[in-house]
Amino acid sequence: MQVSGTFLAFAVLSLLTIGGAVFMISFTRVVHMVISLGVTFLSIAGLFVLLEAEFVAISQILVYSGAISILMLFGIMLTKHDAKDEGVSKANKGWLSILVVAVFFVIAFWGIQSTPWVAPPDNAAAVQEDNATQLGVEIFTRFVIPFELTSVLLLVALVGAIILAKKEEDNE
Amino acid sequence: MIFDVSLPLYLLIALILFCVGLYGALTKRNAIVVLLSIELMLNAVNINLVAFAKYGLYASLTGQVFTLFTMTVAAAEVAVGIAILISLYRNRDTVNVDEMDTMKR
Incomplete structure (x- = not known):
């Protein structure tokens, strides 16, 4: 049982990514949601670095963590300062949404698991040098x-x- | 148990992110949160594109180029969406999506 550094970084980054997203859903104040989504965007940039896409990672930090988060904060400040999201509007709609999302998740998960992924040929690694x-x-x-x-x-x-x-x- | 990073792991992360974003976009009332959830879904797709650019059968930079284009379109979408929201808030004094029903009445 050997854990590589790449896997460790991947585990931490994916945990932060999904944690930020789940906290975004569960927070009630909109400003907290934006901050938590900023964590998600930053960790996705880390995942891009792991995938050898450095330029895309930098663009992700600039565009998403920088511009879009700030734009969302501006939107919140210009509409309702202390806006709270009361969550689900109607009782039925929440269950229906959970059902739709769960069915989609199961189908897509089954698709990922049952597809035989073929590894790329080894010469593909040389293409990725000097990304930008x-x-x-x-x-x-x-x-x-x-x-x-x-x-x-x-x-x-x-x-x-x-x-x-x-x-x-x-x-x- | 193999402790190695592979393509299905990235696809799984992207799938979970997409599902969280889809749930938020379907259930949340605040229109800004709905926009945030849509951004989350777009990011999940971006992860898929970059993962396939490295681990796909025909690994090339095309996936990363597509990701850059997706980011540009997402930025434009957010700018216009926030502008629409501000204009709507000025006229109707609400940011809740279930109160934006002028065309239903």
Whole structure:
């Protein structure tokens, strides 16, 4: 019985990930939920490092733990300061949701367990060296058009968010 | 018992995260929490993509590129979602999803 360092890191990170998510569901104050989800996002970045995706991990920390958490906090502060989530709205809906989620979990778990996963050939490991450079080459050669479309999407989202959230001064 | 990290373990983590996010999105009343749960589900999918980029049969960087695109789209979605929520709060004075029923009445 030998426990490798990778497995130890994986165990700690996955525990933090799932713990953060479960605490997010069980907390009642919305601000606590956002903080707990920040822990989840950070540990997911750690999992990405374990998967040799360093650039994606850094982007995860910047975008999710940084930007999206802060944006959510702004949303909370601009709507209800001490908002509490009373949880399930109707008694029936909670049980139905649990049932739907449980059925989905069982089906997907069975799918994962019954599929024979074939290990990749060994030369694949050499591809992953110098992650950021390779990622940049991939994005700017094979994925140029989706990249440009993404920039257009970001511009549209920026303008749309400003217009939606702007105060209407002279309506009616 | 093999103490080694493999693909099914990552898939299992992602599945649990996705289920927690799905449960939160289905049951929570506060619209901001629903948005947070959707982010959790997107993150679970990201874990799957990166895991397959390393352990899949055709291991390549395509999965990581897809993850970057997913993050961008998620950021745009959150920005627009929060803007809609703020505008809705200004007009209806509520953030609960079951009180946003103007079109049902």
